[in-house]
Amino acid sequence: MLFSGAIASRNEASYVLFGAPFDFSTTFIPGTRFGPNQLRKFSAHFEDYDPRTKTHFSELLVHDFGDVVPESSHFPTYLDYLGGFVTEAVNDDLIPIIIGGEHTVNMAAIQALQPDTYVCLDAHLDLRNSYQDNSWSHATSTLRALEVVDHAIIIGARSGCEEEWERATNSDVTIIPPEEVHSWKPNLTGSIYFSIDIDAADSSIAPATGTPEPFGLTAQEMLHVVRSVSPHASGFDIVEVNDRDSGQTAILGAKLLREFVHSHQPTLS
Numbered sequence: 322m323l324f325s326g327a328i329a330s331r332n333e334a335s336y337v338l339f340g341a342p343f344d345f346s347t348t349f350i351p352g353t354r355f356g357p358n359q360l361r362k363f364s365a366h367f368e369d370y371d372p373r374t375k376t377h378f379s380e381l382l383v384h385d386f387g388d389v390v391p392e393s394s395h396f397p398t399y400l401d402y403l404g405g406f407v408t409e410a411v412n413d414d415l416i417p418i419i420i421g422g423e424h425t426v427n428m429a430a431i432q433a434l435q436p437d438t439y440v441c442l443d444a445h446l447d448l449r450n451s452y453q454d455n456s457w458s459h460a461t462s463t464l465r466a467l468e469v470v471d472h473a474i475i476i477g478a479r480s481g482c483e484e485e486w487e488r489a490t491n492s493d494v495t496i497i498p499p500e501e502v503h504s505w506k507p508n509l510t511g512s513i514y515f516s517i518d519i520d521a522a523d524s525s526i527a528p529a530t531g532t533p534e535p536f537g538l539t540a541q542e543m544l545h546v547v548r549s550v551s552p553h554a555s556g557f558d559i560v561e562v563n564d565r566d567s568g569q570t571a572i573l574g575a576k577l578l579r580e581f582v583h584s585h586q587p588t589l590s
Contacts, residue, residue, distance in 0.1 A: 324420075324575070325364040326378035327385035335381065336582060337410040340388035341422035341429070341560075343399055346458040347531045352563030357388055357420045359529075359564050359571035360578065367579065374583045381582050383418075396425065396457040404429040411556075416585070418578065421560035423531065424462035427516050430556040431469050437511030439466040439473045440550050442521035442543060444534040446481035446496075448488045459531065459561070462518075467493060470514070476546055477502055477521040477538045502542045507549050515554035515581070517543070518561045519574050529570035530561045540573055547577050551584035 327338055340357030347353060369377045389406055391399040403426065407417045411433040419427055424447065431439065441463065452460035463473050476497040481489070489496055497505050520530040523537035551557070559574045 322358060322361045323385040324361045324383070324578070325367055326369055326579075327383040328379055329382040329384045331384050331386070333382055334384035334415055336383040336416045336418055338383060338385045338418040338420065339403065339406060341403055341419050341426035342388050343391050343396070343422045343426050345394040345396065346423055346425070346455050348453065348458070348460070349532045350563060350565060351531070352565055353421060353423050353531055353561055355564040356422055356560070356562035356571075359562055359568070360420050360559065360575045363568045363571040364575040364579070367576065371579075371583045374586060376583055376586060378579055378582065381586065383582060400429055404432055408433040417556045418581070419558035419560070420578070421558065421562070423459040424516070424518055424560045425457050425459055425465060427462070427558040427560060428465055430558065431466055431514055434512065434514055434556050435469060436514040436555060437471050438509060438513050439463070439470045439516065440476070440507075440509070440513055440554075441473070441516040441518060442476045442538070442546055443478060443516075443518040444480050444520040444537055445518070445532065446475060446478050446485040446489055448481065448485040448494070464488075476505065479536055480534050499536060499538055502538055502546065505546070505549070507553070509550070509553045512555050513550065513553045515550050515557045517547075517559050517574070517577060519559065519570055520561055522573060527570040527573055529563045529566035531563060543577060544580060547580045548584045551581045554581070554585065557581050
């Protein structure tokens with residue numbers, strides 16, 4: 322099963338989509354290993370044409386590599402394995418897109434790209450150094466990214482322990498709370514990596530995720546962020562989608578992925 326419209330061959334591609342069905346540190350609702358296929362499945366009914374950009378998704382040269390299936394639950398081993406494929410794509414000047422899977426799978430792209438800034442839509446700060454004795458837990462993803470990047474911008478954050486909120490006061494972290502997202506205008510410089518944890522959305526519209534949170538973003542607010550950030554990004558992911566609803570969460574995620582590609586076009590030469 323391919324992501325709908327991702328029909329380019331590897332040799333002609335501008336974007337390479339990697340499924341990362343890794344789901345071993347989920348601490349509440351499991352199932353993100355099914356996320357890649359959920360996103361592919363529920364992309365099938367979308368129209369190919371985007372009237373805003375006047376582009377057809379199927380003509381934007383997206384190659385669906387398929388899933389990079391983990392052979393064990395040892396995350397550093399899987400990260401090295403996934404990272405090999407992603408690094409090869411980056412070395413070929415292709416834009417990597419990762420669909421997860423839990424949030425830390427995006428470190429394969431972050432390590433390959435070495436961006437200056439990490440921009441993520443996320444309900445959670447994910448600034449723990451370790452969670453349940455696991456330094457690669459989904460709850461550590463932003464802090465792990467900060468080991469590579471200079472600055473993290475967390476958009477829609479509304480949940481974290483006291484120590485995480487204290488860590489977020491450091492100069493290398495910027496928080497855009499939910500109530501400010503609709504009017505946020507990015508001032509981005511240098512290289513950017515863009516990540517979407519689907520739990521940034523309000524749990525009423527995206528319930529199929531590992532740690533859903535109320536008081537979150539609307540689909541329109543997330544769309545605003547994607548259109549604002551995508552032209553600046555050198556890599557992208559959609560993570561933390563599971564299969565515990567009738568498809569509405571995957572539909573939102575798949576649509577935002579397509580919007581990333583449509584919106585990214587102005588940066589192409």
